[in-house]
Amino acid sequence: MLELANVSYAYGDAAAVREVTLRVDQRQLVALAGPNGSGKSTLLKLVARVFAAQSGEVSLDGKTIAQWPAKEYARQVGYLPQDPDPAFPMRAIDVVVSGRAPYSTRFAWETDEDWREAERALALCDAAHLADRYFDEMSGGERKRVFLARVLAGTPRLILLDEPLAALDVSHMQQFSALLREIVDRTGASVLFASHDLNWAAAYSDRMLIMDRGTLALDATPAEVMRPEVMRTYFGFDVEAVTAGGRSWVVPKI
């Protein structure tokens, strides 16, 4: 489905992503981890068509990004930026329905189907009750859920999420991670999400990508990543690995 071949991107002289090659197939929940500034967000933006790779190719279903019509690509790939904000006061439902834009033509208003999809997505994110609320009156976690619903409303086959768990309370983190799992299993979509919470990322992903100074340092299963030597090497901190519920977790040594 998604393929990156030797993809690089730099902000001026500062290289953010270097020669990344990877492949994400259908029905995969992939976590993207790494320290601050390791290139996670930039990598997501390269796939989301926010930036164009300066060298290398990003392709979806065998076609490079440049070969995809922009709108058609936007229907396949949904992207949730780190700090989404509608800039002006808007109702949650209006925020969510704008996620249907790639299905609409230039002069068309939303169709019944668009509103149905928006409502469905809000309900999936446990935010149906927020539909009529104004965005500027919501908490950080509520906003995050509304924006996640906006991504889901576009029914993308590849979902890119930049720090989706930040600002969520523990119960919504769990609910949300389970929802991603369910979407992947049920619809065959794939999710690529950046997260700083390694334990959550490991618990809910099929595969973990560790970024280190712009390169893809490790592409492995959660069990392989959640080990003291990996944490030491890529994150520079000492952990103890514990096993509970059949999974490995890391606990910082204090």
Add this chain to the structure above:
Amino acid sequence: MRYSTRLPRASLVRPLLLLTLILAITIGMAVSFGATPLSWRALMDGDETARAILLRIRLPRVLLASAIGATLAVAGVTFQTLLRNPLADPFILGVSGGAACGAAISTALGFSRIPGLVPVVAFLGALGATAAVFLLARRRDHTDPARLLISGLVLNALFSALILISFAMSKQSDLTAALRWMMGTLFGASWTSVALVTSLLVVAFVVLVFIANDLRLLAFGEDDARSRGVNVERVKLIGFVGASIVTGAAVAVSGIIGFVGLLVPHLIRMIWRRDFRFLLPLCALGGAALLVGADVVSRVIVRDVELPVGAFTAILGVPFFLSLLRRGR
């Protein structure tokens, strides 16, 4: 299906009708009120004086006020959406000031004796100011709102200085017109100016309708819009250039009428908190109604004196600007 009965298209009808009605009422008042009361009965009876007042003075002025009000409000809401900042306005960003500066310099150079040249230079001044303010406010790949407002402030200070220097160097005989123009006035409206501003407004409006959906998405941020297939750079270019051109034309014709571009979108958003596709037509109607109304008040509030409508709108606008600033948005 709670929402399917409230499609935006359907819910736009009522606000449009309401604002059209308000505009019609203000136009009716504006045509009737003035230094010489206009008798509708005399007009019906075929009175030549009444006819002349209506066709040569009142009607062009009222129509010019509506076209300029609509233009400034449409430019305001476009700048605000493009910059994702409710404080943006052609006046605050220095676009109006650039036009005024162009007009003042061309007056000093004696261009005012060549018909049509001053508005052209004013127009170029508006475009130059837009370019300058955006280059100054640009930081890497985005336009920083705070820097933008500060750039507008600094440019406005520069323009004021250049305007004063131009005035000092202008011939006494050219000064009265220049001063009236600086104050923002609809005095001396002609059918030519009505046609000029209206035709540019219509073109700009059509262009903005074309990119309205993209602008709606741009309000969520440039990265987000790009990921949704919007050609962000193209939309920004079209939006900025379009809004600056119409602002330039409006300022070239009527001088600096400040804060309409800030006030109207703000009022409209207070009542209907919706996206750009709604705001665009509503701001056009609201802007027209506001300026026609402000013009009536500025003509009748002090007996036998016509107050500058630009000063009047600024007095109305300042409290709104401050309230927006206080709310930090």
